[in-house]
Amino acid sequence: NVTVNQGPTLLKAGKMTVYYVKDPKADKSVAAGASAMTGAANIDHLEVENKVYVKSNDQVATGDSGTFDMKTQVLVLKGKEVVLSQGDNVLKGCML
Numbered sequence: 001n002v003t004v005n006q007g008p009t010l011l012k013a014g015k016m017t018v019y020y021v022k023d024p025k026a027d028k029s030v031a032a033g034a035s036a037m038t039g040a041a042n043i044d045h046l047e048v049e050n051k052v053y054v055k056s057n058d059q060v061a062t063g064d065s066g067t068f069d070m071k072t073q074v075l076v077l078k079g080k081e082v083v084l085s086q087g088d089n090v091l092k093g094c095m096l
Contacts, residue, residue, distance in 0.1 A: 002048070008057050013066075014050020018043055043070045052077060059086045061096065 002016040021044045049065040054075065064079030077084075077096050084091040 010053075010055045011048065012051075012053040013048035015048065017047045019045050019047070045069050052079075059084065061085075063096070 002011075002013050004011045004016070020042050046068040047065070048068070052061075052063045052066045054061045054066075054077070061075075061077055061082070061084045062079075063077030063082040066075055066077040068075045079094065082093055082096045084096050
């Protein structure tokens with residue numbers, strides 16, 4: 001189980017996979033150590049799965065899986081029923 005907090009945003013999922021930007025010029029042994037040390041600056045995207053839950057301020061979104069693109073700062077949730085709610089407003093679909 002994974003829980004991530006950043007500012008007002010909370011993300012929970014059964015599994016998270018982090019993909020780093022590949023530097024073709026870097027030596028593999030150096031790149032492996034650098035990725036661990038430089039953190040978010042070298043993250044390309046995140047994939048989350050197994051009951052994804054995201055809450056930011058008064059918005060809540062749920063889905064089966066999702067991908068967060070670090071460059072665009074966009075999270076796309078997918079699943080049998082993806083739900084986004086804000087107060088009385090509810091949006092449902094298979095991808096949001």
